[in-house]
Amino acid sequence: MNKLLCALPAGGRALSQAKGRVQWCIPANQNVSHQGATRASNRTYFTATRWGEAQQGGQSGGMAIAGHRTFSSASGGQAGKGAQHPNIGTFSSDMQFVGKFKEPFVTYRVLDDFGNIVPGATDPDVDREKAVSMFRMMVRLNVMDSILYEAQRQGRLSFYMTNYGEEAIHMGSAAALTQDDVIFGQYREAGVLLWRGFTIQEVCDQCVANEHSSDKGRMMPVHYGSARLNFQTISSPLGTQLPQAAGAAYSLKMQGKDACVVCYFGDGAASEGDFHGGLNFAATLECPVVFFCRNNGYAISTPISEQYKGDGIAVRGVSYNIETVRCDGNDVWAVYNVMKHARHIAVTKKVPVLVEAMTYRGGHHSTSDDATRYRGREEVSVWANTNNPIARIKMFLERKGWVEEGTEEKLREEAKKEVLEALVAAEAKKKLGLADLFTDVYDSLPPHLREQEEEMRRHLSEFGDDEYPVLKEMR
DSSP: OOEEEEEEESSOEEEEESSSOEEEEOOTTOOOOOTTOEEETTEEEEEESSHHHHOOOOOTTSOOEEOOOEEEEOTTOBOOSSSOOTTOOBOOSSOOOOOSOSSOOOEEOSBOTTSOBOTTOOOOSOOHHHHHHHHHHHHHHHHHHHHHHHHHHTTSSSOOOOOTTOHHHHHHHHTTSOTTSEEEOOSSOHHHHHHHTOOHHHHHHHHHTOTTOTTTTOSOTTOOOBTTTTEEOOOSSTTTHHHHHHHHHHHHHHHTOSOOEEEEEETTGGGSHHHHHHHHHHHHHTOOEEEEEEEOSEETTEEHHHHOSSSTTHHHHHHTTOEEEEEETTOHHHHHHHHHHHHHHHHHHOOOEEEEEEOOOOSOSSTTOOGGGTSOHHHHHHHHHHSOHHHHHHHHHHHHTSSOTTHHHHHHHHHHHHHHHHHHHHHHSOBOOGGGGSOSSSSSOOHHHHHHHHHHHHHHHHHHHHHOGGGGGBO
16 A cells, blocks of 8 residues: 655645655645644644545645655655665655646735635735835836836936836735845846835936936946845846845854845746756755745746746745745735745745745836837736736725725825926936046055046047036036
């Protein structure tokens, strides 16, 4: 008789079975009930003699976190006690080629498309003030994107990237963190910064690249950073933040900090080698980091159907033995609950967690992209009108009586005024001086940089006024 010996956190349901191997998902609010079950260290162990006995509950409203190993006892017998590879649990005379899970990874959600709590889910533990603040910030981000995108089209900015359709990911995840947590962003997490205290004026100063810019005008627009808000400066190379986040998390662990690192990235970045290196480092060194994937369907112009053949990004976390969860990225409460739980795991257990939030990029990849060349306008319209994250939280709040009809319109007018004033103020400020091109790398300027500065100034003395009008804007 074949028996399955499974280890899983309290509560769970089997996702798939293949020759005595089971993938388990763990609803956060559910317990295992089995006559052979025993509990130890927050795990429930039991032996199932039939597949039917292994299917323990599990509803769509439960949060699924996978990542714990599953062992099987097959007819081939247990491995011997001699020299043996540590990853061999049992031997079997049955040859198995495993290509994929038999069922898709479970996607956790709290709200349906109309802002109703789905059956089996619970109302999030968030008070009225915080919930309305999250809604206000989502609207604010959306308005800011609209104005700064048009400003780039008018030639007032050199570049911009919008966050349309992903507002719930920003506010839902950021609201579940503390200011001590360290953030590594990619380039579509402006809302996370706004929630942590970055002002609209700071956003505009950075995009215009004036003397008050957080990066002193040395980076492209939307490459934000803030030491006071524990937000590492964004860099253009894709995926570099993943191994960096693992290292920063290891440092927090060594210092005994009650905090974690959160690393945001897109589905496209998960195709980079740094993704695998970062997750493997974090798993083997047991680093308190939450890897947060925004799976928005496109890596610039490449749809996910051409990026990978597997079941999204979540299954890759399980392969690294990382606790993993997938959620509805357009459901602000699902994102909030998942991040809150993921942070708790990372901080208390000092281990990595992978979150995959399923969403949709509602705008062009950037102002350098024309998304109509690779997807239809109807596709974008369907998402905007039927699965809009701002509309979903708005309907939820209106149903609870926490906001009135017309609140969104008032918030949009307030945000529009704030952003336009900040943009005008940013444009009126001076650029940094030429000397700042060479500072902040060495403690004292080395000879080769002094030579470059002298050469630059000779060149500008000859051609500056006519060929470089930007010099008039410098302090």
